[in-house]
Amino acid sequence: MLRENLTDLLNFATVAREGSFTRAATRLGVTQSALSHAVNGLEGRLGLQLLNRSTRSVTPTAAGEHLLRVVGPQFEGLEADLAALTELRDKPAGTVRITASEHAAEMVLWPVLERLLPDYPDINVEVVSHDGLTNIVAERFDAGVRLGEEVEKDMVAVRIGPAMRMAVVGSPAYLDTRPAPERPEDLTAHRCINLRRLTRGGNFPWEFEKAGVGLDVRVEGQVALTSLHLARGAALAGVGLAYLPDDQVLADVEAGRLVRVLGDWCDPFPGYHLYYPSRRQASPAFAVLVEALRYRG
Known part of the structure; x- marks a missing residue:
């Protein structure tokens, strides 16, 4: 009985509200005859006439006006609550875990997250900085960030940054003490600032390429660090030459605080890609994040 009364x-x-059985039937998705029968049934159960019917219009009676004032706001409030629930259902929510190098997290991930997260307060993002090639499935990450050439073939890869270049830089004061290297092999005569790999051990090799010819060089120096920022600081202090992403030192080179050498041996290479298993079912939160990170340059 309650369900029937609510429907009627x-x-x-x-x-x-519509002032018409025809318009109301269209709005409710029922036939006009069924709608008329339902209203007649309600009037019969209440013992009151609720609507004045004419060939031109339909208007509430005094009893109908009273009933409309009582039930109208209730239905409006219910519709608003249902709309809010629908919005909550469709609003991306949840936690997304990403593993990335310190450089990728700082230069690519964070600028996007800084703009995105205020618009999605129900999305939580956990970024774990890591210099190793993490097994994202085993470590329960939703995605990882690697250079394009390092992404495994069975993963979905989404480009999230421009092509990159490395830069070999030293301070003017340091380069005043010895000739600037003209070829990668000349680095053996220089003090170099190594970057240490915590997870895989050893130092990062200095990789060069010119006219399609690649060359890896193991360099020596007094200092080995695990932070790009510290390596840049050491170069600025005149400790030796550093091998760093171009975007980390561009401002210093332009200002004359650092001098770039071996520039013709540092060709661009594919930049950062977000990667995740091809079988992964993307949650709304993850889909929003991927779309925001997608590089469109």
Whole structure:
């Protein structure tokens, strides 16, 4: 009985607001005859006439006006609550875990997250900085960030940054003490600032390429660090030559604080890509993040 009354009350309120059985039937998705029968049934159960019917219009009676004032706001509030629930369902929420190098996290991930997260307060992002090639499935990450050439073939790869270049730089004061290297082999005569790999051990090799010819050089020096920022600081202090991403030192080179050498041996290479298993079912939160990170340059 309650379900029938609720349905018929909604039918009545819709007819009263629309002022027409035809328009109300269209709005409710029912036939006009079914709608008329439902309202007649409600009037019969209440023992009251709720609507004045004419060939031109339908208007509430005094009893109908009273009933509309009572039930109208209730249905409006219910509709608003249902709309809010729908918005909550469709609003991306949840936690996304990403592993990335310190450089990728700082230069690519964070600028996007800084703009995105205020618009999505129900999305939580955990970024774990790591210099190793993490097994994201085993470590329960949703995605990882690697250079394009390092992404495994069975992964979905989404480009999230421009092509990159490395830069070999030293301070003017340091380069005043010895000739600038003209070829990678000349680095053996220089003090070099190594970057240490915590997870895989050893130092990062200095990789060069010119005219399609690649060359890896193991360099020596007094200092080995695990931070790009510290390596840049050491170069600025005149400790030796550093091998760093171009975007880390561009401002210093332009300002004359650092001098770039071996520039013709540092060709661009594919930049950062977000990668994740091809079988992964993307959650709304993850889909929003991927789309925001996608590089469109």
